[in-house]
Amino acid sequence: MEKLMAALKAQIVEQLNLQEVKPEDIGDDQPLFKDGLGLDSIDALEIIVLLQQHYGIRIANPEQGPEIFRSVRTIAEFITAHQTPK
Amino acid sequence: MYIYIQGTGCVSPQETAAGNTFPAAVLPWEGPRLKAWEPDYKQWIDVKLIRRMSRVIKMGVAAAKLSLQEAGVEIPDAIITGTAYGCLDDTGVFLSKMINQQEEMLTPTAFIQSTHNTVAGQIALMLGCHAYNNTFVHKGFSFESALLDSIMILREGRSSSILAGAMDELTNHSFNILSRFDLYKKEPVTHEQLLKSTTHGTVAGEGAACFVLGTEKGPNTKAKLTGLTTLYKPAGKAEISPDITSFLAAHNCSQEEVSLVITGRNGDAAGDEWYEYVEDTLFAGKPVAGFKHLCGEYPTAASFGMWMGNRILAEQEVPAAALLKGTVPDHIKKVLIYNHYKQTHHSLILLTVC
Amino acid sequence: MHSDVWIAGGGVICGIGNNLSECLTAFERMEPGMAHMEYLHSVHRHTFPVVEVKVSNAILAGWTGMSEKISRTALLSSVAVQEAWKSTGLGDISQYRVGFVSANTVGGMDKTEDFFADYLLDPSKGHLSQVVHHECGAITELVADAMGIRHHISTISTACSSSANALMYGSRLIRNNMVDVVIAGGTDALTRFTLNGFNTLMILDPAACRPFDDTRAGLNLGEGAGYVVLISDALAAELPSSHQPWCRLSGYANANDAYHQTASSPDGTGNFLAMQGALEMSGIRPEDIDYINLHGTGTQNNDSAEGSAIARLFAPHYPPVSSTKSFTGHTLGASGGIEAVFSAWAVKEGVIYPNANFSKQMKDVPFSPVTKFSAGNQLQHVMSNSFGFGGNCSSLVFSKNEQS
Numbered sequence: 128m129e130k131l132m133a134a135l136k137a138q139i140v141e142q143l144n145l146q147e148v149k150p151e152d153i154g155d156d157q158p159l160f161k162d163g164l165g166l167d168s169i170d171a172l173e174i175i176v177l178l179q180q181h182y183g184i185r186i187a188n189p190e191q192g193p194e195i196f197r198s199v200r201t202i203a204e205f206i207t208a209h210q211t212p213k
Numbered sequence: 214m215y216i217y218i219q220g221t222g223c224v225s226p227q228e229t230a231a232g233n234t235f236p237a238a239v240l241p242w243e244g245p246r247l248k249a250w251e252p253d254y255k256q257w258i259d260v261k262l263i264r265r266m267s268r269v270i271k272m273g274v275a276a277a278k279l280s281l282q283e284a285g286v287e288i289p290d291a292i293i294t295g296t297a298y299g300c301l302d303d304t305g306v307f308l309s310k311m312i313n314q315q316e317e318m319l320t321p322t323a324f325i326q327s328t329h330n331t332v333a334g335q336i337a338l339m340l341g342c343h344a345y346n347n348t349f350v351h352k353g354f355s356f357e358s359a360l361l362d363s364i365m366i367l368r369e370g371r372s373s374s375i376l377a378g379a380m381d382e383l384t385n386h387s388f389n390i391l392s393r394f395d396l397y398k399k400e401p402v403t404h405e406q407l408l409k410s411t412t413h414g415t416v417a418g419e420g421a422a423c424f425v426l427g428t429e430k431g432p433n434t435k436a437k438l439t440g441l442t443t444l445y446k447p448a449g450k451a452e453i454s455p456d457i458t459s460f461l462a463a464h465n466c467s468q469e470e471v472s473l474v475i476t477g478r479n480g481d482a483a484g485d486e487w488y489e490y491v492e493d494t495l496f497a498g499k500p501v502a503g504f505k506h507l508c509g510e511y512p513t514a515a516s517f518g519m520w521m522g523n524r525i526l527a528e529q530e531v532p533a534a535a536l537l538k539g540t541v542p543d544h545i546k547k548v549l550i551y552n553h554y555k556q557t558h559h560s561l562i563l564l565t566v567c
Numbered sequence: 568m569h570s571d572v573w574i575a576g577g578g579v580i581c582g583i584g585n586n587l588s589e590c591l592t593a594f595e596r597m598e599p600g601m602a603h604m605e606y607l608h609s610v611h612r613h614t615f616p617v618v619e620v621k622v623s624n625a626i627l628a629g630w631t632g633m634s635e636k637i638s639r640t641a642l643l644s645s646v647a648v649q650e651a652w653k654s655t656g657l658g659d660i661s662q663y664r665v666g667f668v669s670a671n672t673v674g675g676m677d678k679t680e681d682f683f684a685d686y687l688l689d690p691s692k693g694h695l696s697q698v699v700h701h702e703c704g705a706i707t708e709l710v711a712d713a714m715g716i717r718h719h720i721s722t723i724s725t726a727c728s729s730s731a732n733a734l735m736y737g738s739r740l741i742r743n744n745m746v747d748v749v750i751a752g753g754t755d756a757l758t759r760f761t762l763n764g765f766n767t768l769m770i771l772d773p774a775a776c777r778p779f780d781d782t783r784a785g786l787n788l789g790e791g792a793g794y795v796v797l798i799s800d801a802l803a804a805e806l807p808s809s810h811q812p813w814c815r816l817s818g819y820a821n822a823n824d825a826y827h828q829t830a831s832s833p834d835g836t837g838n839f840l841a842m843q844g845a846l847e848m849s850g851i852r853p854e855d856i857d858y859i860n861l862h863g864t865g866t867q868n869n870d871s872a873e874g875s876a877i878a879r880l881f882a883p884h885y886p887p888v889s890s891t892k893s894f895t896g897h898t899l900g901a902s903g904g905i906e907a908v909f910s911a912w913a914v915k916e917g918v919i920y921p922n923a924n925f926s927k928q929m930k931d932v933p934f935s936p937v938t939k940f941s942a943g944n945q946l947q948h949v950m951s952n953s954f955g956f957g958g959n960c961s962s963l964v965f966s967k968n969e970q971s
Contacts, residue, residue: 142320144264165261168830169321172769176320189769265828292823297702299724304760311763312684316610324764325829325956328672329703329724334957337823343840346823346959347732350674351704351722358721358736365739389690390698445717 131203139199142177143170155200160193171196182206216367216438217567218424219286219374219431222279223520224249224272225420225508233279235524239404239507239534245397246388247418247509262339265322267302269382272421273332274339276378281340283433284425290372291345292333293362295355295379297512298387299329305386332380345372353554355379356513357443360562363426364441370428378423379513388417396510398480407480407506408537415479418509422516424523430567435527439547440464440563447559450490457495457551460561468495472545473531475518477552479505484556491551500539502531515552519562522548526566572738573803573812574795574965575657575748577908578650580643581791581895582618586650587908590895591918595940599894599923601775601787606639607757615771617757618789618896633713638675638700639756639790641709643901647792648710648750651908655796656810657748663802666719666746668737669707669794670729670753672900675700677758706754718746724900726955727862728821729753731903731963734795735819741799748802752794752904761899762788768829776865776897778890779874779936781927786864789896793905814914817948817966818851820844824958830868835876837960838862842880842950845962849948854884856964857946858919860910861936862954863890864897873952874932885934886950889922903953907963910951914965917944 136150139159143166153164160166171192178184184206186195195205223229226247228236240250254263254271257278263271273294281289307323328334330348337346345366349358356379363377391397398407398414407416425431426438442460447453461468474496476488492501502525508517525531526548531541550562577587582600584590593600604612606619620627620643627642628635631649635642648667652660678697686693700706707722719740723733730753737751755761765771765788772785795816803812822844824837831838846853862873877888891909892898898905912918922936929935951963 146264147260167827169265169325169828172321172767175769176318176767180318297704299703307764308680308683308760309687311759312680312687316759316763319763319767321764321767321829324760324767327764328726328956330726330955330957330959331828333725334823334828334959337825337958338828341825343823343825343837345821346725346957347723347736347821348725349721350702350724351707351720352702354721355704362736362739365743368743386686390686390695393691393695394699443719445711445720 128203131206132199135199135202138177138181139174142173153199156198159196159198178206182210184209214368214428216364217427217430217434218436218438218523219427219434220280220282220284220425221520221523222276223422223517224251224276225517226250226418227507230275230279233283235528235532241404245416246383247416249419265326267300267326269300269302269380270332270335272382273378273380274335276421276423277336277376280423280425281376284374284431286374286425288340288342289344289374289376289425291363291366291375292336292342293347293359293375293377294333295349295359295513296329296332296381297350297352297355298381299350300327300331301382301387302384303327305384353512353558354443356516357441357560360441367426367428373429374425374427376423376425378421379516380421381419381511381513383417383419391417404506408478408503410480411482413482415481415510418511418514420508420517422520434567436523436567437565439565442561444559446557450487453487453491453559454494457491457561464563466547466563471496471499471547471549472542473500473502473525473548475502475504475522475548475550477505477515477518478503479510487553487556498539500541501537502535503537504535512554515550515560518550518552522550522564526564570742570800572741572816573798574814574816574911575798575812576651576654577795577911578647578654579791579793579905579908580620580646581898581905582620582789583894585622587912593894594920597921597923599775601896609759609762611762611766615773616775616787618787619757620790636696637709638678638706640671640675640677640754641706643756643790643792644669644706644710644754645713647794648714651750651794651796661715663748664718664746665716666737666740666749667707667711667716668721668723668733668749668751669710670723670733670900671703671706671755672724672726672729673758673760674703674706676760677756680759725959726957727899728903728953728955728959728961729900731953731961732821733904734816734907734963735821737797738816738819741797747799749797750794751797752792752907753900754792755790755898755900757788757790770866772865775924776893777924778861778863778865778893778922779870779929780925781929783865783867783870785866787896789898791895791898791901791905793901793908795907795911812968813911814965814967816963818845818849818964819962820848821961824960826958829956831872831954833872833875835872837958838873838876838952838954839879841960841962842876845950845964849964849966851948853881856886856948856950858886858913858949859888860906860949860951861888861890862952863892865892869954870929871931874929878933887919887937888934889920889936891920893923903961906951910949911965913949914946914967916942917946918942919944
């Protein structure tokens with residue numbers, strides 16, 4: 128889980144071009160949206176593609192985004208629960 | 214009704230964004246591609262917004278902010294931009310990924326930022342400005358249409374300050390493709406030689422220039438926008454002279470009253486013949502200045518010309534690097550800017566000192 | 568400068584008809600145009616229905632006298648412009664000072680896509696003829712040149728509100744006596760670029776779109792072109808009784824939502840301000856509006872925001888409303904022009920257009936759209952809404968010929 132979260136942080140920083148944010152600065156439970164890291168609905172769509180690209184997970188309904196993308200930990204949990212074993 | 218230039222801002226291949234005055238020295242360039250000198254955008258733009266912005270958006274927002282600062286206007290009554298190419302970089306990014314990834318796994322950021330009105334929309338978003346917002350995308354008339362819309366809205370009498378500007382960026386793709394259309398010089402050329410060139414082609418440029426136009430003088434107003442007109446595909450050089458004469462007459466200005474002519478001369482032999490014809494037939498003996506050796510050629514380059522014209526009136530001095538011929542009078546009263554883009558889109562802008 | 572601007576005629580081509588008359592028949596017969604992609608080549612062809620103009624480029628070229636190799640966006644534009652001009656009975660175009668203000672969102676992108684596929688493999692490859700009309704303005708000039716229009720030409724691009732803004736600018740050109748006539752509207756052909764772009768936003772409905780319906784799940788993209796012919800007071804007075812203007816463009820306003828680059832604010836601030844501004848310019852009250860042609864794309868976000876703004880401005884007197892996008896799909900840069908033609912015709916003939924696929928009223932909106940076609944209604948004032956990316960919100964009001 129720790130490894131997955133570290134990887135996710137780096138991928139989020141890169142995909143969203145979060146200048147001046149270091150992956151290690153993002154807390155495991157820090158809210159990603161609004162007052163937390165300040166991400167918005169477009170970032171949620173970017174993360175949906177990120178999960179598809181890196182983890183083969185498809186989220187068909189963007190309405191699920193806010194729930195799954197609350198924090199790096201919730202995303203990691205979602206990945207662990209949904210990733211099909213290789 | 215007079216229309217005053219209350220503030221200006223310019224990002225260009227020269228250091229115009231540094232102090233919003235005419236730079237003391239010309240930034241030299243080599244080869245047929247001029248790149249904008251970019252300021253530290255973080256002084257105007259939140260890092261959370263900057264991360265999604267391509268260069269044209271940053272240049273446009275910076276020029277807008279500079280002009281609003283100079284005008285002392287926080288929220289304008291309208292935001293009107295002109296851009297021939299729009300957000301080319303984001304367009305190229307999305308298009309390339311779409312083709313390379315066979316329409317799969319695409320992300321939205323480049324697409325939404327590729328929209329032509331992104332710059333005007335971002336300015337509104339940053340300022341929290343709910344006013345009229347429009348974007349003109351008509352090749353060599355993009356800037357002029359934005360100015361004309363501003364003038365017409367100011368004449369309606371319900372707006373006092375309008376932000377009007379133009380921006381275009383050059384990307385690797387656009388420079389490659391435009392080069393294949395044989396627009397640029399094959400031989401090496403410098404800023405000192407370009408406007409004396411007798412060969413085909415010019416150099417590519419880019420930039421953003423914004424103006425706050427208002428019905429009242431602002432604290433930093435130095436000039437009025439007296440007149441503006443466009444001429445689409447004139448039949449020949451002979452058609453442009455009567456057009457210029459009647460344009461000046463419509464604004465109660467004789468040829469003698471024009472203190473300085475700024476032309477869009479760009480070193481392309483065939484295109485420059487238009488300027489020479491007008492200089493010789495209408496303005497013989499008048500001082501002439503040029504600007505495309507400073508900013509390069511692009512469809513909205515007239516906005517750099519207007520920025521320079523305003524600076525010249527403000528400082529009552531023509532920078533040595535810009536003066537092409539003649540002697541500048543002690544009092545510079547009226548400046549006429551005559552520009553054409555690829556000989557098809559001609560425009561005239563008349564500025565008067567305040 | 569207080570002169571009126573009149574609608575002397577209009578023309579439209581879209582997925583439900585190649586001219587206005589065919590479109591009206593489709594509305595009357597409740598025949599929306601959603602179908603599988605036939606002309607656009609995309610890997611998503613079996614995923615998303617679109618509303619294509621059911622005519623090949625070769626045939627469009629034959630109708631317009633233009634080359635079939637140019638962008639479909641210009642061909643569609645030319646068809647609608649020619650119909651619009653013909654409908655006015657103004658005759659020889661060269662006898663007037665004419666402006667052409669056309670909007671589009673991606674210029675000649677349909678051809679650029681083909682060019683880029685070759686160019687990306689080798690930067691010296693790709694036919695330059697496919698990219699020479701990439702710029703939005705190039706599309707306008709192809710049509711202006713074919714029509715012989717020179718006095719004033721311009722192109723506007725503000726995403727989905729583009730052509731509504733073209734009508735505003737055109738109207739201003741007439742009020743400022745720059746020209747006597749302006750052909751104003753917009754055009755957009757379907758492209759892979761826009762289809763994929765909207766797909767990344769996850770707002771394309773894999774079924775037929777359901778604007779202002781609680782079960783709505785996104786939009787369907789369409790293509791087409793729509794133009795009205797705006798004329799001055801002086802010219803309107805000279806028209807023969809056989810060709811009286813359809814109506815007046817009595818009010819318009821553009822406002823910015825200033826909330827997010829793509830999403831509308833929950834309460835539709837920009838939408839509200841645009842509608843309010845247009846009413847103010849028309850000099851009328853909300854209850855004077857007899858029909859609203861909604862922006863109504865069918866996305867969760869748009870319809871909620873637009874619905875909230877209408878509720879705020881119009882409560883408790885809701886006029887009949889409908890989204891013709893439930894028939895034509897969302898034609899982006901053309902939509903404001905196409906819907907301006909529908910709205911102007913609505914005033915002239917008392918037509919209220921139906922909203923297709925409606926079954927369930929939205930929970931957060933206190934009104935529901937009209938589901939049946941009707942003509943011969945007394946419509947004094949009709950409003951048309953167009954909202955786009957970048958918070959760009961526009962509203963137009965068309966009014967009966969009598970001065971209010």
